Amino acid sequence: MRKYNFIDIFAGCGGLSEGFEKNQQFSMLAAVEWEKSPVKNLVHRLATKWNIDDAANRVLRFDIQRTEELLNGWSNDPEFGSHFGLDAFLEGRSLDLIIGGPPCQAYSVAGRIRDKDGMLNDYRNYLFEGYLEIVRKYRPKLFVFENVPGMLSAKPGGIPVIELIKKDIERSGYEIVDDLKQYAQVDMSEYGVPQKRKRVIIIGLRKDMYPNVQGILKSFYTEHLPKYKESVKTVQDAIENLPKLYPLEQEIKMNGRKCSHSLNHEIPNHLSRFHSKRDIKIFKMLAEDIENGHFKYVSSEALKQLYTELTNRTSNVHKYHVLRWDKPSNTIPAHLYKDGLRHIHPDSTQARSITVREAARLQTFDDDYEFISSAGDNYKMIGNAVPPKFSEKLAAAIKVLL
Known part of the structure; x- marks a missing residue:
């Protein structure tokens, strides 16, 4: 059986990669995350659930904005320790796709309301640039970029962020669907997630590998992904039996x-x-x-x-x-x-x-995912995660593109 290799950028505690791991045709080669608690939980999950012996090496805790060091390795960093880097880890292995999504607070409408500057000066507005540097370096067939609908209206520095992203994607040799508002907004409650959660799922295809990119992407959003919709699940379905x-x-x-x-x-x-x-x-x-x-x-x-x-x-x-x-x-x-x-x-x-467990169930984490940090850190990483039930369906649909 053909295995598709991927890396997860801004991995958090692994909600997005969890769904891909559940699909036996995908294999995670590495993950990148810079917050300590999500890294600790992801390493624990990979080791105990997915029996990955080198989980501590496979999850690179580092700042993606320091891209050269991330690729080539770093040593004796006071915050991040030492690692030989992504290049050495991926050497000799093919890479089919990159998945991930930068922290969403800078794009979220709620985040802009809470922040006195409307998130205009938040460094997280530009983390997509680091993500795309990794895409350009490894040139996978496609990438998956997940974020909040607020990114479609965010204007850091007065320029719509989605325009910046589109231009950077095109310069990188990839193409995304031409109307993100129409095609790429997904209501995860339609996919068995017992929660009102709308997200933008951007699929980027390598232009030199795919003819008629717009036709393929529109077919993905209107035909292939919707095949995995199911009846709406409620709070009662998720947590009543606890x-x-x-x-x-x-x-x-x-x-x-x-x-x-x-x-x-x-x-x-x-x-x-x-x-x-x-x-x-x-x-x-x-x-x-x-x-x-x-x-x-x-x-x-x-x-x-x-x-x-x-x-x-x-x-x-x-x-x-x-x-x-x-x-x-x-x-x-x-x-x-x-x-x-x-x-x-x-x-x-x-x-x-x-509780943390109820939040995890509403996010569709399995009960055997045990969160091992403080309650505050657990709530935060669960809230930041992509629901694994949706990501499992996304993985199944993406196989069509691969």
Whole structure:
């Protein structure tokens, strides 16, 4: 059976590569990621799930903007240690595709709202340049570039970022579909992901290898990828069967951390955040409002007013959101590591925000993916990831192009 080799750039904890690994026709040669916790988790996953002996070498923790060193190796770096580099690692091996997507916060509409400069000065706006340098170096048949729809409207320096990307891609000898808004925006809830999550999936084809690139790409987006759509999955489908975590009468300490909810189970990563008595009362009231069919606190204005009444603070956006059992979740964001108020469990008797395991299930990570960092780091890397269930379907569709 023909194996297609790939490398994963901006790999995170491996959500995108996980789906490709599940397809036995793909083999990951290497991954690049610069944050410590995602690297640690990806190495652990590759070693324990996919039985990769050299996982620690295969995942290169380094800054992609230092491209020459990434390719040729670096030594005794105070932050990144030493490695012989991608060139030495890939020597003698064919490379069929490169997958990845630079951090999306600089392109996201939510990120621009939160940032005082609208993300105009964020270095992450230009990380695609490092990605394309790697593409130019290894010249794979195709590449996959995943990001948020906000990239289609982002204008760092006043220039639409998508224009910069298109020009750089064309100069590199590749071509992408001519209308990204029409073809490349994907609603992952249509592919079995129990979550409202829209993303732009850019496929770049090497122009000297593919005739009629536009025809092939449009066929991919309108015929081949949609073959893998399935019925919408809900929050109930994803998390209902996990053990219930009830509020405790009195908080306790476990391994040095305060606990506000019960712990009587052995499911990895299924522990509630600590919540104050006030927040527990609010969560219970909001979930009961929906359970009882009153819907007093479902509008943005009602939720903002409630937040002000209860905390004496104001917010431009509503802080609270209760997940609905019968619908997909709202988007699981990286920001979840700071704030769980917009991901409140729908069961009023539990009165809490979602756990790391519940966030992982809503992102379609298998239960045997055990996250081994702090809860905050785990939430962040899960929110940043591509849902593995979607990436598995993407891999199946991409085989047509290869």
